[in-house]
Each structure stands twice: as C-alpha cells, then as structure tokens.
Amino acid sequence: RTRIKDLAVSDRQMVEIAKALSKNADILILDEPTAVLTGREVDILFDQIRRLREQGVAILYISHKLDEIKAIADRVTVLRDGRLITTEPVTDVEKDDMARLMVGRDIKQMFPDRAPVEAHDVAMSVRNVSVEGQVRDASFDLRRGEVLGFAGIVGAGRTALMEAIIGLRDRSSGEIERNGEPVSIHSLQDAKKCGIAYLTKDRKGSGLLLNMDMRPNLTLLALEKFGTVILNRKAEEAALANAIEAFDIRAADPKAKVGDFSGGNQQKLLLAKVMETDPEVVIIDEPTRGIDIGTKSQIYHFIGDLTKRGKSVILLSSEMPEMLGLSDRIAVMAAGRITGILEGNDRNEHEIMRHATGISGKQGVSVHE
Template sequence: MSAPAPVLEARGLSKSFGGIEVLRGIDLTLMPGEVHAVIGENGAGKSTLMKLLSGHLAPSGGEIRLDGARVAFAGPVAAEALGIVLVHQEILLAPDLTVAQNIYLGREIRRGPFVDDPTMNAGAAEAVAALGAALDPRIAVRRLSIAQRQLVQIARALLGTRRVVIFDEPTASLTPRETEALLGVIREIRAGGAAVLYISHRLPEVKAIADQVTVLRDGALVTTRAAAGLDPHAMAELMVGRDVSKLYPDRAPPETAAPVLEVEDFDVPGFVSGARFRLGRGEILGFAGLVGAGRTELMEGIAGLRPGRGRLRLRGAPVRFHDARESQRAGVVYLSEDRKGKGLLLGQDLTVNLTLAALARFTRAGLVDRGREAAALDRAIADFDIRARSRALDAGQLSGGNQQKLLLAKMMLLEPEVVIIDEPTRGIDIGTKEQIYRWIAALAASGKSVIVVSSEMPELIGICDRVLVMRGGRIVGELAGARMTETEIAVLATGASEKEAAMMAESA
C-alpha cells in the first residue's frame, strides 16, 4: 500500500508587510489523520502562517499546495469551500445574536421559508456539549464569558465536514476540563482522517496531542520533529534558543504590614457574594477558580467597572469607585483579561494606546506634548521589551505577547499602588511569560501590591504569596506555603474529593 499523500503543503512560504519580511522560506507538510503543532515565541510568525494557509492573507513568496496542486485562495470563504477552516485566536462572533444563531450563521437550517430555530438550538447545544460545556443556545453571545465565547467559536468551526482544521491558541481561555474535552474532539477529527494544524503556547498540551512539531523563531523555520522525541522543556528551548529551566523568579516573602487594600462583605449582584480579603504592601495575591466562579467580576466590581456593594478600604480609608477613572486616580488599576476588547484600541497606534489613560500628564495648555509622548514610548519599549517593527504600527498588528506588554506599560504610567492583573499570560509564549513573571516580582519588590487572577494553577503557585480560591461567586478558601498545590486548589475550586482533584490537576 502506498503512503498517503500530503493534503496541504507550504513550500518556501514568505510574507512581507510594508517591505518588512515577517515570514521567510517556510516549508510545512500536513498529512491526513495527523496533528501537526506549530510553536514559537510571540512574533515568531505562527499566526501569519495560519492566515496564509487559510486564505486570510496572500503570500509574498513561495506556494501553497492542496492535494499536490498549487492553489491561490481568493479569501477565507474560498479556502473553507475546499475544506480548510481556521479557528481564530480572536473572538469573531456577532455579540447580539444567540449562541445557536452564531453557530449556524450563514448556513441556517430552514423549514420551508422559515428558519428552524428549535432544530438549530438543539444542534448548537449538542455541539457545545461535545466541548465539555453546557450553554443555553438561546442566550446572546454578549452575555457569555471570554471562555464561553471561545467554545462557541470552536463549535461553529467544527460544524460540518473539514479536511484541514487549523486551531490558533484554542485553549487560551479554557479551563483544564474544557481543554481536555477539546483535545478529545481533536483526536476524533484525526481519527476521521482530517489533518489538524495546532498552535498553542501550552507545551504539555502540545506534547499530549501532536504527532509532529514545527518550531518557528523570528519568522524562520527552526526544525520539524516527531513529537514523541520532544518533551515540553526541549520544545521551550527550541522556541527561545536558550535555557528556560528557571521560569519563576525567586522571591523573599513580604514583611507583615498594615493592609493596603481591605475588602469586606463585598457583593457584585448576580456574580459575587460576601467577598472578604486583605492585600498587603509588596504582596502578590492570587485568585484561582473555574470559569464562572466570579473572579473577574469581583475585580471589576472593586475597580468600579461593575456595580458593587460592600466595604472597601484603601490605606485604611473607606473608598468607593464608580468608574475606572476614580480607581485609577486613587492608585488602583485593573488590567483586563480581554486585552483586545477592553484593554487596547486595536485600530490606534502604539503612542495613543500607551498614553491615553494618562493623557493629562502629557498635556500643557490644552495641547498634547508629542515629544514627551514619543519619549514615553521609547522608555516603554525599552523597559517592557515591546517588539514592534515600527512605532507607527496599530496595536492590533502586534503579537499577543507584545500587546500584553503594551497594556502593562500603559497602566504603569498611572503610577499605581495596587495593580490587579487578570490572566497576565493568556495566549503568551514561555519566553514572554518569564519576562512578565519577573516584572510582577519586581513590582512587588518595589512596594506595589499585586493581585493576579489566573486559570493556570502552576502560574499562581509559582509567583504568588497566597492564593484565594473562588467557587460559585464566593471565596471558599485560602492557601499558602506547603498547602499551595494544584490538588488543593482543585479541591476548593471544584468541591471534588482530593483523589478526583489530583486527577484533574494531573490532566491540567
């Protein structure tokens, strides 16, 4: 029996933007019934490669072959018509339509002249359930969390028959349980004979699902190897070109001092009840919990982004913030988990994004001092290692890791005393994670107080002094020292037995 032929190939594929080459000479072969992972640091060219292979971008050089014949996609619709679909990292859904309407948008099921809503609702519920979630298919997408929206987007992409499915960071917003359900679906796709191209910064996940691994660095191909011969540590070193064995910085525990922020009996109606905690000077306090536990809503309530009621004290004095401007003026800043939707203006350049929240500091006599703005951007690029091929770029043209660095730099211009960071490394490569962890540690060492909300348990354990765990809108436990383990966090977050939680932690 002859060996199967490649279904999709890239040969010498290159892409330039404005004369700057961001991808050069890439060779990639996708075989039917195989999962091929592409890994690399932010800015390595992974997403650009995915967009070339799915018709969202046209290559500047090289060629794409489908079933051995050269093809030039007129656009993503043309690629989808040939069975090639991209599950985007960005959420591309219609927020005012329901879950079912989004999943079936453009391919509605009809009964006579009318749309068959009951059938679509049932199909949508089944498609989302296959990904390990239970969502009301009649609910508007705008009411869903980021993780839930990502599941809807994946369900939409998997509807129907596909020859090549390209996943760009599909699990960045998902819990371990949802991630395992998705990996199960991908295994089913592979067993059905389709090819899967998979991007993820979660290297244990790549090890678990991939047959082949291609590594990109600075827009060039480093290597393609069988996944069986690579462990996550080896993958990380190939990505960054250096040793990454020390991911988390060493920190001395902060000295006990009067709390900077006190939260007592704080409610966010519909999401959080009776939250109570204290945050010390120089402390890094973690918040763990499953999606929907209320962590983000609690932080938004504290920062004035949602209505909240209860008692807040800042440096011992009662406070109440009605909006973000009030909290920022008081020295409390919140960095949203949704950096693309809420943190940055993707259609504006780096300078506008950096200085907008602190614009008064750059204004004299009603005029913006462009020289001071330019100097601030120079400092931010140097201090936060923001990698941009041009300062005139829009924020949306940066990689995910560099967008996060820009958001951090933006908020630090406000000179805050309390920094709340929601999912600081979601969708970010291991090299950039290391940079952000060291920045957070340095922030605490300088006397700032930090809250980190994260769905990654190793991250919380690696950088935090204490971890508070939420479940069902309540803080259900506090962990520190030797008790700060993935199993203990999982026990509190799920209400499961210790044995069940240990199995969850291991699968994560």
C-alpha cells in the same frame, strides 16, 4: 439565542470551535484554541480532535502550551522569528527542548525569586463585597509587596469581584480601604485616584485600541500627565521610548497598528499602559493568555519587579503553574464566594482544586485564614 457579545470569553471560544468542527473539513487549523478555556473544556476539545483524527482529518494545532503539544500532537514544528527551526516526532522532543528552540536560548529561571511579605502591612482591605448574582460577601486583605493569587473555575466570580472593586460593576454591598482609610470607588477614574489599576484579560476587546499605534495606546489612561487642553507630543514620545525599553516591546515600526503586533507585544504594551498611571495596587487578569513561553517568563519577572518596588499585585490566572510560581498567597473562589485563602504548605494544586470545586467543606473563610 444569546448574542455572542454577551457570552463569556470562554463560551465565545467554544462557539468558534464548534463552528470550525461543523465544516466537515479534511484539514482543520486550530490557532490557540484553548487560550481562554478551562480544563474541562480542553478535555472536550481534545476528545473531538482525537475523534476527527481517527476519521482521517489532518489537524494543524498551534499553541504556546507545551503540555498540550505533548498530549495531542504526533509531530511538532517549532517556528522562531518567521523561520522554521525544526520538525520532530513529539516523542523525541521534551518540553524544555521545545522552549529552548522557541526562544533561542535556555530559560534558566521561569519565575522570579520571592521574598517574605510582612503580614501586618496591608495595602488594601476588601470587606463583604457582593455583586448581585455573581459575588457574595467577599473579604480579603492585600499586603504591601505581595502577589495575591485568585484561583477558581470559570464562573467562580473572580473577574466580577475585581471589576466591582475598581468601579466597573455596581456593588450591592461592601467596603474598600486603602492604607487603612475607607475609599469610594464607582469608576476607573476613582480607582486611579486611589492608586489602583486593572489589566483586563481581554486585551483585544477592551484593553487596547487595535486600529491605532503605540503612542495613544500607552498614554490613554494617563493623559493628564501629558497636558490639559493640548497634549505634549514630545513628552508622549519620551514616555513611549521609555516603555519600549522597560518592557522590551519589540515592534519594527512603533507607528504600526497595535492590532498587527504579536500577542506578547500587545500584552507588554497593555502592561506598560497600566503602569503609566503609577498605581500602588495592580490587578492583573490572565497576564499571559495566548503568548509564547519566552514572553511569559519576561512578564513573570516584570510582576516580580513590581513587588520589589513595594507595589501590590492581585493575580487572576487559569494556569496552575503560573498561580503557584508567582503567588505568595492564593485566594480560591467557588460559586461567588471566597472559599479559602491558602498559604505556606497549603498553597498547592490539590488544596486549590478542593476549594475551587467546593469539596473543602467551607462556605466562606476569615480574611486572616
């Protein structure tokens, strides 16, 4: 009896999939069905797809996740810029071939190079933050110029922790320091004053104004830069032109509704919107959900450029290659607690899953682990 709007994004998606499966259709079209699902939920979906295929149902499966295409499809069709590029048996096309056909070029380096980060140069400290029923005594340090990944299964408390840090949820306890000084954050405005920005994982629901064009979307978080009583439209247009170039936002008409943009262009606009406030700490939740592999690589390099400029990034991601390819250290959460902070040789999939599933034998760790 729970209202759909009160469900987690992944649970909403499972309801939508169940609704589609209940139609008893001869042809089933699934468009990015696993964009917000966990590995266990993906396995459940794939079992259903295989059952339907055995019953003679024809399935069109649209996805940017090439591992899934290889695992579930019989044939693969690649589209680029509205044109049919090829259709081949999936056994004849490797993932690298699919990626090249999708973007029209070889992706030589998916992830940016990473430089060592000074352990003592701390941009933000979080101590014993708790959110009732969701997070317990979370503590960590974020170093200047690093990408600190946060891994964990759905329900681990990662998003709740970040929303508590930036003032979107009430903290039942805990302290936050920026550059060694305690700060009080109870709203997004407080977070902005402290140089902290948050890029939501739900760009359509809470990140962008889908029925408006690019300009108000870009400048909404930083309106004070463009005037007090009357906005400086020329300054807004100049900022938009800079953002389009800097973030390679590809829109045929900047005055078109943002809801009509591709997922990749929406995500790049959301990143540009957040960076318009010029934050020093950027929290990015699921940065590449539902976007193509070429745009993924672009966003990875955007994140790398942020750290080269001395900014610090907290990355929440459900994609293991993304977590390992971008993060300098990885904090793992399970059941509302940080169960490990992994670096060096411990920063691998096996260790992440041990901590995420609670079999590491730890109930909490020192922030310096």
